[in-house]
Amino acid sequence: MRSIVVHYQEIALKGKNRPWFLGRLVRNLKRALSDLDVVDVRSLMGRIEIQLGPGTRREEAGNRVGRTFGIANYSYARRTTLDLNVIVRAILEDLRDRTCRSFRVSVRRADKRFPMTSPQVEREIGGRIKQARGWSVDLDDSELTVHVELLTTEAFYFFGKERGAGGLPTGTAGRVTCLLSGGIDSPVAAHRMMKRGCAVSFVHFHSYPILSRASMEKARELVRLLTTWQQRSRLYMVACGDIQQHVVLAIPGPMRVIVYRRLMLRIAEKIALARGAKALITGDVVGQVASQTLENLQVIGSVATLPVFRPLIGMDKEEIMNEARTLGSYPISIIPDQDCCTLFTPRNPLTRGRLANVEAAERALPIDELVEKAAASAVVEEFEFPVVALPVGGGTWPQ
Numbered sequence: 001m002r003s004i005v006v007h008y009q010e011i012a013l014k015g016k017n018r019p020w021f022l023g024r025l026v027r028n029l030k031r032a033l034s035d036l037d038v039v040d041v042r043s044l045m046g047r048i049e050i051q052l053g054p055g056t057r058r059e060e061a062g063n064r065v066g067r068t069f070g071i072a073n074y075s076y077a078r079r080t081t082l083d084l085n086v087i088v089r090a091i092l093e094d095l096r097d098r099t100c101r102s103f104r105v106s107v108r109r110a111d112k113r114f115p116m117t118s119p120q121v122e123r124e125i126g127g128r129i130k131q132a133r134g135w136s137v138d139l140d141d142s143e144l145t146v147h148v149e150l151l152t153t154e155a156f157y158f159f160g161k162e163r164g165a166g167g168l169p170t171g172t173a174g175r176v177t178c179l180l181s182g183g184i185d186s187p188v189a190a191h192r193m194m195k196r197g198c199a200v201s202f203v204h205f206h207s208y209p210i211l212s213r214a215s216m217e218k219a220r221e222l223v224r225l226l227t228t229w230q231q232r233s234r235l236y237m238v239a240c241g242d243i244q245q246h247v248v249l250a251i252p253g254p255m256r257v258i259v260y261r262r263l264m265l266r267i268a269e270k271i272a273l274a275r276g277a278k279a280l281i282t283g284d285v286v287g288q289v290a291s292q293t294l295e296n297l298q299v300i301g302s303v304a305t306l307p308v309f310r311p312l313i314g315m316d317k318e319e320i321m322n323e324a325r326t327l328g329s330y331p332i333s334i335i336p337d338q339d340c341c342t343l344f345t346p347r348n349p350l351t352r353g354r355l356a357n358v359e360a361a362e363r364a365l366p367i368d369e370l371v372e373k374a375a376a377s378a379v380v381e382e383f384e385f386p387v388v389a390l391p392v393g394g395g396t397w398p399q
Helices: 014-033 058-066 084-095 116-132 185-195 215-230 241-248 255-277 293-303 318-325 340-344 354-360 366-374
Strands: 003-007 040-045 047-052 071-081 102-108 146-150 152-160 162-166 174-179 200-208 232-239 377-385
Touching: 003 058, 003 152, 014 040, 014 047, 014 058, 014 185, 040 340, 047 058, 047 071, 058 071, 058 162, 071 084, 084 116, 084 152, 116 146, 174 185, 174 255, 185 200, 185 215, 185 318, 200 215, 200 255, 215 232, 215 377, 232 255, 232 366, 241 255, 241 366, 255 293, 255 354, 293 354
Parallel strands: 102 146, 174 200, 200 232
Antiparallel strands: 003 047, 003 071, 040 047, 071 152, 071 162, 146 152, 232 377
């Protein structure tokens, strides 16, 4: 079985815009598979066929397909001519020595001009399989389902479906910029926005050489992992030692975390605007830490002119950790490091900041100068997956 048949769901609801979304999905699949032996990726009648060459293991290709957003499910399939005799013969050949207690046949006709209805084809194919194998037919709770899809000039069959990543194809919703801390929350927040079709870039604030490089290495590993879902990422490393010195000298202890986070948001927004991003993403959760009370979230967020999206805002920590484990980011996020914000954590942090008081305290800081300098000196790192890619055509990838 040298084909992978991809089915999409949400794209089918896009009406006149469907061809554009579908074209982006095909392009993303080509990009994800570009270093493998793939003969063709083509859209046909409500599905996408990926035709594998002899040099590619189907499971390896399937893993890439499963990480491509916009896909409801996919199946390892075989293409045949539109002839029931050929289809049945091929199915029996691929079943080989497989055994099961019960089975059923599920048929979909993409072209209704086929002379038999779907139930008629199901009975015909099912009857021949039963005669050849002696298996029982169970339409309600079968151990094996043989899926057959009839197109205009060809047919596919497959024996199961693998769950896809869902959502919308990367790049269809525009660009956003995520403040990546290196902890558990922000990678999950970024992944959720990727699933909605956003191309995510990342900004990481570090205190090297005041603190170790550990948080920088974690940020790289997290972006490397997340890039397997969107194929290309950009990471901005922002050194904030100079900012920290100004804040420590000028801002009262209980207010420092709030002021520092407002500065981080300003810097991230400056980077995002230069990149053409339409929103900022954070991993904030209501009440999780002192800076994430509703009052402090309002005070911190008020400095941004771009929308600030917080995909995890109503989740609890256990839910986020479970999602991080599924994503694969959890083992990276829990590696010990020294977060730059720890330099500002007082014994009694302010939990209900007042905007007027915070703005008054900030007048002691050269805000514009600090933001401009930090954004201009950010170090940009590029990530790609697969690492070595072939030209795929179809336009340019959103940077």
